[in-house]
Amino acid sequence: MDYFSLIGRKERLFQDDLTSYQDELSEIVAKSKFLVVGGAGTIGQAVALEIFKRNPIALHIVDLSENNMVELVREIRSTMGYINGDFKTFAIDCGSVEFEVMANNEGPYDYIFNLSALKHPRSESDPYTLMRMISVNILNTLKIAKIAREHKCKKYFCVSTDKAANPVNMMGASKRIMEQFLIRESMLIPISMARFANVAFSDGSLLDGFNRRFAKHQPFSAPNDVRRYFVTPQESGELCLISALLGENRDLFFPKPSVELHLTRFSDIAERYLLSMGFKPYLCKTEAEARQKSANLIDNKQWPCFFFESDTTGEKDVEEFFTSKEVLDLDRFSEVGIVKNSDDFDGEKLDYFLNNIQLLRDAGTWSRQALITLFNELLPEFNHLERGKFLDQRM
Numbered sequence: 061m062d063y064f065s066l067i068g069r070k071e072r073l074f075q076d077d078l079t080s081y082q083d084e085l086s087e088i089v090a091k092s093k094f095l096v097v098g099g100a101g102t103i104g105q106a107v108a109l110e111i112f113k114r115n116p117i118a119l120h121i122v123d124l125s126e127n128n129m130v131e132l133v134r135e136i137r138s139t140m141g142y143i144n145g146d147f148k149t150f151a152i153d154c155g156s157v158e159f160e161v162m163a164n165n166e167g168p169y170d171y172i173f174n175l176s177a178l179k180h181p182r183s184e185s186d187p188y189t190l191m192r193m194i195s196v197n198i199l200n201t202l203k204i205a206k207i208a209r210e211h212k213c214k215k216y217f218c219v220s221t222d223k224a225a226n227p228v229n230m231m232g233a234s235k236r237i238m239e240q241f242l243i244r245e246s247m248l249i250p251i252s253m254a255r256f257a258n259v260a261f262s263d264g265s266l267l268d269g270f271n272r273r274f275a276k277h278q279p280f281s282a283p284n285d286v287r288r289y290f291v292t293p294q295e296s297g298e299l300c301l302i303s304a305l306l307g308e309n310r311d312l313f314f315p316k317p318s319v320e321l322h323l324t325r326f327s328d329i330a331e332r333y334l335l336s337m338g339f340k341p342y343l344c345k346t347e348a349e350a351r352q353k354s355a356n357l358i359d360n361k362q363w364p365c366f367f368f369e370s371d372t373t374g375e376k377d378v379e380e381f382f383t384s385k386e387v388l389d390l391d392r393f394s395e396v397g398i399v400k401n402s403d404d405f406d407g408e409k410l411d412y413f414l415n416n417i418q419l420l421r422d423a424g425t426w427s428r429q430a431l432i433t434l435f436n437e438l439l440p441e442f443n444h445l446e447r448g449k450f451l452d453q454r455m
Contacts, residue, residue: 277354
């Protein structure tokens with residue numbers, strides 16, 4: 061599948077930067093041991109491939125998804141084969157005792173990549189999944205940071221999101237809070253991060269859903285007023301590698317918007333997808349119409365599509381990579397920008413947040429509103445966009 065034509069561009073990103081720093085990146089990888097947490101997801105697999113092809117001393121992958129891990133190993137063996145270094149995978153939870161024991165026995169590591177995340181705004185629809193989002197995006201990040209300190213890592217890298225800039229949903233706000241905790245951790249160990257555009261056709265994404273709907277002869281559904289930046293899976297891995305190996309302490313990397321990296325509507329991608337498959341999009345007025353007409357339309361080389369104005373909680377019209385208050389370095393790299401974070405943080409607020417999260421967890425009862433209130437207290441800039449409707453209520 062031609063990702064570039066579908067997301068509306070012709071060229072790969074980051075090629076000038078990769079060429080300029082290729083020798084340095086390869087030299088660092090070849091003499092280092094790596095632990096990649098969340099390494100079987102779309103971004104994690106891309107990072108693993110970037111490290112593996114540069115022949116590390118060790119590459120260890122941790123992920124809960126046993127099936128995705130199997131596919132990662134098959135992908136590596138089928139394309140690059142083997143390396144002299146130690147390559148291992150572990151199907152364990154990064155928040156577990158097993159993970160801590162594994163890290164202590166298999167380490168120490170020079171670089172730890174934390175790519176684990178609950179990434180969907182839909183994850184805030186109920187208080188239980190929302191608390192798990194906090195556990196994965198914030199609490200586990202701090203657990204892994206402790207291990208990174210104990211290993212005296214050269215760098216602890218964590219993936220953030222463009223939704224952390226002026227957040228309007230709990231997922232983006234959780235990653236913004238993660239960034240603040242990592243600023244504090246940077247006083248003890250070198251930290252770098254990256255904010256991403258949407259990764260095209262990543263697991264669970266709307267574009268990945270297009271593949272699944274097409275295979276099952278089901279209607280396409282997408283917002284026609286939401287615009288996003290898109291990178292390919294390989295580009296996501298390259299951005300992580302550049303940030304982790306070349307970033308200075310507290311640097312937060314992002315892809316520079318450009319002629320190639322521009323905002324694109326989901327509905328436009330859906331139409332390009334169908335045309336590339338030989339079908340003409342047929343616009344339906346309702347979900348019910350799209351479902352009812354599916355069989356007849358598809359038999360006639362048309363595809364039912366329901367495009368709508370976004371009305372679900374936490375969906376921005378347009379994403380952004382940085383805020384007006386952040387200090388930027390746009391000169392070091394050709395296609396990569398950097399937010400130059402200072403060592404400024406409010407330790408009392410961070411501790412208050414952690415303590416109250418723990419109290420709620422220990423009590424075994426909490427409400428969605430209680431968690432939103434805690435987020436607002438820590439993040440004055442958090443402008444929660446509540447609409448009373450969630451993505452699970454959409455086709």
